[in-house]
Amino acid sequence: MEQQLEVFVKVAEKESFSRAAEELHMTQPAVSQYIQQFEREMGTKLLERSNKYVRLNKAGEIVYHHAKEIIGLYTKMQRLVDDVTNKTSGPLSIGASYTFGEYVLPHIIALTLEKYPLVKPTITIGNTKEIAELVTSHQLDIGIIEGGLKNAKLNIEPFSKDEMYVFISSKHQLASRNGEIQVSELEDETWIVRENGSGTREASDEVFRIFNLAPPKIMEFGSNQLIKESVEASLGISLLSHWAIRKEVEIGTLKILKIKGLPYTRQFSAIVQTPFHTKAMDSFLNLLREEELLYNIGNKGPQHFQS
Known part of the structure; x- marks a missing residue:
């Protein structure tokens, strides 16, 4: 099922069997076979096909939305299990709103890699609403936002002013x-x-x-x-x-x-969806919680903001 979901998501995003096959390093007939089998299991067509495009129909849009979330959860589960016996390592998907993401996060990432060189971060920048939605749908491990947010599905932890x-x-x-x-x-x-x-x-x-x-x-x-x-x-x-x-x-x-x-x-806050954290997530969150960290980063730049 996991392979079917990955193939379906890739076809939906690329709107093409051939481009999906190329990215997945599969043959086009194999991709078509996966999609046909998946549609049989779902009991309905999920894609509209023509000579020019492949697009999601209404049922496909529903399946695509949940497939992205399922893949995110499955990947996170695998990392958590692997993490039990391994060092702080592996992928870490971080989302940040523009202010923190563009001006502060690069310094935090540099420090993270200095301390934990086996961590492999990926960064997504968006506004607060967009980042919260991606964390909620398990497409990001951690989000960093500015300002207020009300979301019962997320754990919201202010860490700096x-x-x-x-x-x-x-x-x-x-x-x-x-x-x-x-x-x-x-x-x-x-x-x-x-x-x-x-x-x-x-x-x-x-x-x-x-x-x-x-x-x-x-x-x-x-x-x-x-x-x-x-x-x-x-x-x-x-x-x-x-x-x-x-x-x-x-x-x-x-x-x-x-x-x-x-x-x-206002507050910078970290947001996460799950109570189960990989070592990479915990290590990154602990860096954010260090009171002197942002102060020290700020002292590397101009000092002129006097009230």
Whole structure:
């Protein structure tokens, strides 16, 4: 059954028997035979076939969704059993939201491999909602998110605080101001925010609520890097984590605004689906829990975020 599921998933993703066969190192007739046998066992057709494409039908979509989860659980089970007698090693699939994934996680991975060279990490970056969904469906071992999340299926463990600042281009008219800025001065600015489902967007919305701001001009972008580049180009102002903007502030292309009540503080949290952890998972989680770890990483970069 496991082999049938893997073949079915690959055909569904590649939308082609021949491309699936190539990736699986099988012959095309063998792939077709697996699919036919699987459809007989399921009691219905799962794929629509034509000369141009192979696509999932409604029943196939249901089977595909659960097949991905079953394969993830089976793989995790095998790793847990192997892990009982072996050293900290093997694959570790980590997902992270953009801020942590792009600016902090590479340092954590480097330390992980320094301590546990037999671990083989793979990284997925997405917004908080996307990462939570992948952990829930067993497609990721561990997720790291920013901001709040309510999900009864997941174990959510905050492990570090993150500070967020309003920033502007160094060419902005407010850049020459050294004292505190009144929030009312920012209402008519164009605010550049992340998309819905992002922890950073959640933080921006909360800051608007706290300061009773209702900006009439908002632009929504799908990445922190695009937001930074846009602020540098004087398209607007934004709120991001100090991890995301520290280098640009250091070289002087961006400037932090001093605003009473900021920085806004949120949590980085680790999320897992199962109580059974491989040694690789536990070792990685223990690194995240080390109180001085993120502080030491932060001290390698610019120090200029003074309240």
